[in-house]
Amino acid sequence: MSYIQGQTGEWEMVIGLEVHAQVVSNSKLFSGAATAFGAAPNEQVSLVDAAFPGMLPVLNEKCVEQAVRTGLGLKAEINMTSVFDRKNYFYADLPAGYQISQFTQPIVGKGEILLDMADGETRKVGITRLHLEQDAGKSMHDQSPTETFVDLNRAGVALMEIVSEPDMRSGEEAGAYLKKLRAILRYLGTCDGNMEEGSMRCDVNLSMRRKGDTKLGTRCEIKNVNSIRFVQQAIDYEAARQVDVLESGGEIKQETRLWDTAKGETRSMRSKEDAHDYRYFPDPDLLPLVLDPAMVERVKSTLPELPDEKKARFISDYGLKPYDASVLVAEKASADFFEQVAKGRDGKLAANWVTGELFGALNKMGKSIDESPVSAAALGELVGLISDQTISGRIAKDVFEDMLATGKGAAAIVEEKGLKQVTDTGAIEKSIDDILAANADKVAEYKSGKDKLFGFFVGQVMKATGGKANPAMLNDLLKKKLS
Ligand code: ADP
Ligand code: MG
Numbered sequence: 001m002s003y004i005q006g007q008t009g010e011w012e013m014v015i016g017l018e019v020h021a022q023v024v025s026n027s028k029l030f031s032g033a034a035t036a037f038g039a040a041p042n043e044q045v046s047l048v049d050a051a052f053p054g055m056l057p058v059l060n061e062k063c064v065e066q067a068v069r070t071g072l073g074l075k076a077e078i079n080m081t082s083v084f085d086r087k088n089y090f091y092a093d094l095p096a097g098y099q100i101s102q103f104t105q106p107i108v109g110k111g112e113i114l115l116d117m118a119d120g121e122t123r124k125v126g127i128t129r130l131h132l133e134q135d136a137g138k139s140m141h142d143q144s145p146t147e148t149f150v151d152l153n154r155a156g157v158a159l160m161e162i163v164s165e166p167d168m169r170s171g172e173e174a175g176a177y178l179k180k181l182r183a184i185l186r187y188l189g190t191c192d193g194n195m196e197e198g199s200m201r202c203d204v205n206l207s208m209r210r211k212g213d214t215k216l217g218t219r220c221e222i223k224n225v226n227s228i229r230f231v232q233q234a235i236d237y238e239a240a241r242q243v244d245v246l247e248s249g250g251e252i253k254q255e256t257r258l259w260d261t262a263k264g265e266t267r268s269m270r271s272k273e274d275a276h277d278y279r280y281f282p283d284p285d286l287l288p289l290v291l292d293p294a295m296v297e298r299v300k301s302t303l304p305e306l307p308d309e310k311k312a313r314f315i316s317d318y319g320l321k322p323y324d325a326s327v328l329v330a331e332k333a334s335a336d337f338f339e340q341v342a343k344g345r346d347g348k349l350a351a352n353w354v355t356g357e358l359f360g361a362l363n364k365m366g367k368s369i370d371e372s373p374v375s376a377a378a379l380g381e382l383v384g385l386i387s388d389q390t391i392s393g394r395i396a397k398d399v400f401e402d403m404l405a406t407g408k409g410a411a412a413i414v415e416e417k418g419l420k421q422v423t424d425t426g427a428i429e430k431s432i433d434d435i436l437a438a439n440a441d442k443v444a445e446y447k448s449g450k451d452k453l454f455g456f457f458v459g460q461v462m463k464a465t466g467g468k469a470n471p472a473m474l475n476d477l478l479k480k481k482l483s
Pocket of ligand 1: 014015016017164169205206216217218221
């Protein structure tokens with residue numbers, strides 16, 4: 001390919017994402033069968049899920065509430081009346097021969113998501129709709145050389161399909177969208193967002209156009225990409241592929257493609273021309289879904305503080321930079337951890353320690369914040385010791401290493417190792433005098449204009465005090481002595 005992936009010259013990417021999010025619910029959308037992950041094949045299948053003749057679907061109220069909750073979290077319109085349709089197609093893992101979904105009248109309409117970009121900017125992406133539908137079962141082709149098996153555990157599990165407007169312009173934005181959507185779903189408790197277990201799956205729609213064009217180009221859809229990293233890789237590959245076709249005078253065929261993880265390329269799966277006619281029609285077994293306004297109000301009143309609101313509060317209450325705030329709120333557990341560290345202390349300093357030293361250490365250990373060997377209370381103690389000038393920031397890093405390794409408290413380590421900062425003016429002055437006396441030649445050079453030597457003197461005094469001299473005091477006193 002002539003284009004470097006991710007760089008598309010005069011061409012602009014246009015991306016819209018469809019996300020299938022498995023609803024957190026103990027039972028399925030239209031049956032009482034369980035939904036837990038990891039059960040043995042066909043252990044969680046009711047007669048409704050297996051589409052036995054005469055079985056009737058009964059709508060699960062909990063799933064409806066979860067969809068409403070998600071809609072409210074996406075600042076979207078809640079449609080008080082929606083309709084379940086049959087989407088007809090034949091496949092071995094779909095025993096009924098149709099999927100119950102929503103088509104023309106979904107439960108949730110237009111909404112929006114704010115993306116937090118690395119440069120601290122935010123970008124708004126429109127949500128087109130959210131509808132409820134059933135998941136299909138799973139065909140297993142790798143169990144026998146001659147037969148295919150079907151596992152219906154997933155058949156009938158409730159999914160929310162969340163469709164975005166074609167508002168994204170890069171793989172990075174698509175990644176930010178998925179991270180933000182996942183965070184919102186997790187805060188709401190409506191989907192666990194676990195892409196490895198398939199509880200959140202993504203279809204990528206991508207087209208290219210010349211920068212400045214307003215008309216959308218023909219798109220391709222890349223089905224079922226199962227990690228954020230793969231979504232970004234698939235976008236970069238597909239964008240470069242489409243630009244190659246367009247620049248050599250060809251046309252993009254609207255089609256469904258696959259992301260081949262092993263080869264790192266997208267591949268044609270089926271063209272849209274022979275796309276199935278699903279013959280959607282309202283499911284005669286189900287009445288239109290009419291929501292009770294009181295239920296919507298009740299769900300609204302139980303919404304938690306969501307990432308955007310938390311971020312705004314962190315910025316105003318703790319004086320954090322927008323990007324740092326968005327990093328902290330990306331997971332509720334880290335936001336909570338930070339607030340415990342920051343409570344009654346210097347918020348900015350606390351944020352630096354959580355996003356810097358702590359996240360760095362956890363990353364190295366491959367641990368999540370819940371598994372942190374240093375508790376929020378312990379890190380708070382350390383931050384407190386820096387703020388009240390018991391130790392310098394430099395010494396604090398060593399103390400933190402010790403805390404990670406030994407599990408001891410910050411104050412205990414400082415005491416034990418005698419790391420208390422020297423804030424006694426006399427002691428610091430004495431040390432400065434000694435260093436200046438021993439380096440008379442350098443003092444002369446400094447006075448004749450070699451300003452850079454200031455740092456040398458600071459370093460010498462620090463060395464002499466075992467790094468314990470209070471840096472601000474040392475600076476002041478040294479300046480006075482040298483003037
Ligand atoms: P379908 O169900 O056939 O895939 P939709 O109208 O539901 O069609 O669109 C699916 C997704 O494709 C949406 O996220 C939408 O934003 C996106 N999309 C539509 N047109 C384009 C385009 N020209 N380029 C990129 N994305 C697009
Ligand atoms: Mg689609």
